[in-house]
Amino acid sequence: MDRQNSKLGNQTAMVKAYGGALVLVDAVVLLLKILYYIGESIYRFFVPLEEKSVAGEIVLITGAGHGIGRELALRYASLGATVVCWDLNPQGNEETVNEIKKLGGTAAHAYQCDVSNREQVRETAERVKQEVGNVTILVNNAGIMPCHAFLDHTPEEIRKIFDINVLAHFWMLQAFLPSMIDKNHGHIVALSSMAGLLGIANLVPYCASKFAVRGLMESLSEELRCTASGRNMNIKFTTIYPYMVDTGLCKKPKIRFPSIMALVPPQEAAAEIIRAQRRDYTEVSIPSIWLSVNTSLRNLPEKSLIQVKDFFDSGVEAC
Incomplete structure (x- = not known):
């Protein structure tokens, strides 16, 4: 024994x-x-990936009737993509399509849709599939940004912020992601914000909504990676964190150092978004330096971070 x-x-x-x-x-x-991927990252900092072609892709952009959305539509059309423009405002949307056609593009389509309405999204998505084809690049750009002190937000306004800035992403993904999965080809681009990386006064519900977009994109990307069953997943995800963009959403910007923290022109923002998508970047801030700055500052003690925020004194005034 x-x-x-x-x-x-x-x-x-x-x-x-x-x-x-x-x-x-x-x-x-x-x-x-x-160590290998650190080395690769350093190499790619100096030698970026080539930008893949988007010619022949079907690109759907929400909020295409003005601002960043319009600039994205114009640039994607100039690169040979078929552009599908969604907006609640039919007049602005048609103006975007007409401008594309004036510049020589013909593959542009306008659809009126309230992206916060799940049934409208489902019905309009079906029309797009029948009339244009399967969307291969989805840019969730539509958003609103009321600027008030937290207690001045009405319940209806808070719900609207989340309906448009968060839930609309879910409805759009449920409508277009299945065909991308079936074909193992597609790209999802979501606009979060620098306000989705750090809290900003007078933007509490907006910040919360943009933090939610970051969580949605990161977790969905990970879920698809884990369920790819060993095959190479060819569905890409890109989350964009713009600094304040000069589109009219930001009514009263507060900027202490305008020479280094000026509002970003929508043309520049659109160019950076498309570059990030074509290079398959996972996360990009606009300007690009702010993502690294935020990551670095998060390693400081909390009181030190507060002092940095007070020094730059950048944000929005209540309106």
């Missing part, structure tokens, strides 16, 4: 030792991979 117990003890020890060795090997492999 003692000999049997001793044999079992030795076998158990060997199994534990083998398991420990496997964990050690996995840890070494993990470390080597981390």
